[in-house]
Amino acid sequence: MATLPIAQFVDGERLWQRHMALARFGALANGGVNRQALSEEEIAARAELVRWGRAIGLAPFTDAAGNLFLRLEGRDPSLPPVLVGSHIDSQPSGGKFDGVFGVLAALEVQEAFRASGRTPLRAIETVAWMNEEGSRFAPGMMGSALYAGARSVAEVLAVRDPAGESVETALKALLARDVDVPHRALGRPAAAFLEAHIEQGPVLELEGKTVGVVTGIQGKRTFRATVTGEENHAGTAPRSVRRDALLAAAAMIGALDVAMRDAEDVTRFTVGRLEVTPNAPSVVAAKAVFSIDLRHPDAGTLQRLGDRIADICRAQAGPCEVAVAQLLHDPPLSFPRDIRNILAKAAAAVGAPWMAIASGAGHDARYLHYFCPTGMIFVPCRNGISHNEAEWAEKDHLAAGARVLAEAAAVLASNGAPR
Numbered sequence: 001m002a003t004l005p006i007a008q009f010v011d012g013e014r015l016w017q018r019h020m021a022l023a024r025f026g027a028l029a030n031g032g033v034n035r036q037a038l039s040e041e042e043i044a045a046r047a048e049l050v051r052w053g054r055a056i057g058l059a060p061f062t063d064a065a066g067n068l069f070l071r072l073e074g075r076d077p078s079l080p081p082v083l084v085g086s087h088i089d090s091q092p093s094g095g096k097f098d099g100v101f102g103v104l105a106a107l108e109v110q111e112a113f114r115a116s117g118r119t120p121l122r123a124i125e126t127v128a129w130m131n132e133e134g135s136r137f138a139p140g141m142m143g144s145a146l147y148a149g150a151r152s153v154a155e156v157l158a159v160r161d162p163a164g165e166s167v168e169t170a171l172k173a174l175l176a177r178d179v180d181v182p183h184r185a186l187g188r189p190a191a192a193f194l195e196a197h198i199e200q201g202p203v204l205e206l207e208g209k210t211v212g213v214v215t216g217i218q219g220k221r222t223f224r225a226t227v228t229g230e231e232n233h234a235g236t237a238p239r240s241v242r243r244d245a246l247l248a249a250a251a252m253i254g255a256l257d258v259a260m261r262d263a264e265d266v267t268r269f270t271v272g273r274l275e276v277t278p279n280a281p282s283v284v285a286a287k288a289v290f291s292i293d294l295r296h297p298d299a300g301t302l303q304r305l306g307d308r309i310a311d312i313c314r315a316q317a318g319p320c321e322v323a324v325a326q327l328l329h330d331p332p333l334s335f336p337r338d339i340r341n342i343l344a345k346a347a348a349a350v351g352a353p354w355m356a357i358a359s360g361a362g363h364d365a366r367y368l369h370y371f372c373p374t375g376m377i378f379v380p381c382r383n384g385i386s387h388n389e390a391e392w393a394e395k396d397h398l399a400a401g402a403r404v405l406a407e408a409a410a411v412l413a414s415n416g417a418p419r
């Protein structure tokens with residue numbers, strides 16, 4: 001293993017035990033966790049990470065977004081560090097591995113460096129980004145977006161959870177507890193960012209691969225369609241006078257589903273929310289508002305399909321009116337080839353069967369991509385299940401992923417910043 005100076009010191013058992021230990025914060029009855037952003041449970045889990053880091057001499061830092069960094073100092077502290085990490089917040093009924101793996105694998109990389117007796121040229125920092133999931137404070141990826149300058153601090157601080165508490169208040173509570181964790185400015189330069197994550201899909205398992213080198217993240221557009229009709233009596237109003245907003249919305253959703261189908265089954269089209277007013281069994285609906293989530297890895301196709309949505313809705317409106325508003329347009333992105341090559345070489349070096357794979361889900365790496373050279377790897381999760389208490393990953397796969405990360409981080413931290 002002489003050619004693997006750092007990866008040979010990755011301890012798969014320690015990595016596994018830390019997943020189990022972190023899963024105690026916000027533990028649920030069926031094996032999952034409820035550890036939403038800036039909750040008591042997440043703050044406690046974060047303190048545990050700080051304890052683990054300090055035990056091997058890592059220096060913790062935080063910033064105005066509540067991101068947590070654990071710094072392994074490099075031989076030249078003036079050089080921008082290599083960031084490695086993900087998130088430790090979860091959905092209300094999330095699993096033990098989503099996000100957590102990327103953070104714990106980064107910490108394991110630092111453990112491996114310590115055990116090897118080597119010091120990288122650049123500092124390596126484990127990072128846990130604040131609020132990736134966006135279940136309590138929507139939308140997610142807040143910490144990485146603020147760090148990368150993609151959103152304004154004032155706009156994010158004003159976001160409120162369903163109970164009315166603001167991000168600002170929740171962050172203050174967190175930062176008051178972290179009195180001994182120093183603050184640094186948002187958006188300090190970084191040489192690179194690496195994120196390891198469970199796949200959250202079935203491809204690696206089906207292909208019998210241990211590691212996926214992520215080529216990029218597919219594009220996403222979201223819309224809100226508001227259909228306006230007129231309230232009327234279910235027993236007396238004849239069809240000829242009805243302006244039934246729910247019926248029109250149903251026709252639109254059906255027509256959209258047909259229009260968005262492709263033979264290759266690449267397009268992802270979802271209507272996940274429908275709000276009906278007044279939502280009463282014996283009243284013709286006056287208003288129906290539904291969400292549209294459209295994703296595709298090709299920028300042109302995403303543009304073309306998304307641009308058809310308003311016309312398709314209008315064609316199905318009948319006696320009602322419809323307004324379609326776009327809420328988000330994140331184009332697809334491709335991670336730099338240099339970083340993908342470093343990750344692929346690392347996978348081959350540690351003997352992990354690997355493949356190139358596209359990411360269907362968004363990750364913190366989306367925002368970091370526009371900030372510094374960024375790459376991702378996936379490891380399999382059982383049956384592709386995620387955002388579910390049943391989420392599961394194999395100990396050996398997690399260890400293999402951490403070894404790939406270790407070798408790739410060692411390369412990135414040993415020389416000039418890649419392009």
Ligand SMILES: [Zn+2]
Nearest residue numbers: 098099132197
């Ligand atoms: Zn995640």
